[in-house]
């Protein structure tokens with residue numbers, strides 16, 4: 648079935664609206680959990696999975712279709728550069744969210760992701776796509792067709808499922824695997840691994856630990872699960888079979904390319 652440029656434009660607007668609403672709903676779930684004093688991990692993992700499974704593949708498809716066409720358009724090259732940087736920022740914020748243990752910080756980061764997408768999509772809706780539609784030199788319907796081919800049919804990752812509701816760790820792990828698989832499908836296996844690794848590392852318990860005479864609920868990580876490139880802020884405990892490492896508040900631990908743990912004072 649052939650569609651017109653205007654119909655393609657409307658379909659792109661509708662898709663942006665859906666992505667924005669779904670991200671917003673998930674960000675609100677993170678904020679809601681934090682506000683109610685509940686653990687936010689499952690809601691955060693759901694947001695990350697949606698970002699990785701739907702939003703980033705959409706962004707990757709745009710970068711191969713709509714963006715090159717827009718960059719060739721008079722006066723739009725600078726804006727396309729900005730939009731590409733925003734795609735990168737979305738993925739960085741997602742990876743960061745997966746490593747946040749503090750509820751308030753996670754809620755703020757989740758809202759920042761949803762907010763950035765809203766602003767980003769508005770620029771596409773109101774400036775970039777209308778310019779392509781009226782420019783006549785680009786066939787928006789054909790671009791939409793290419794985008795669909797490129798994004799594939801990854802499907803929406805299942806929300807935190809009822810069947811796993813009694814096992815939040817299994818739910819989070821399943822969402823992580825889906826998000827990593829979706830990112831890998833979008834041609835970014837490296838980033839998929841980093842997000843999965845950092846979020847996997849966040850699957851930890853907390854233990855009461857006394858620092859400077861004060862007991863704090865300290866995150867405990869399994870040392871062997873910390874992957875290359877991961878950064879953790881103290882306070883934290885790293886458990887391994889023959890050793891326990893204490894990262895104090897004000898220190899940062901980073902896993903280097905040889906899997907050594909480098910601990911430095913935070914600047």
Ligand SMILES: [Fe+2]
Pocket residue numbers: 706709730734767771
């Ligand atoms: Fe975009």
Ligand SMILES: [Fe+2]
Pocket residue numbers: 663705706709768771
């Ligand atoms: Fe878009």
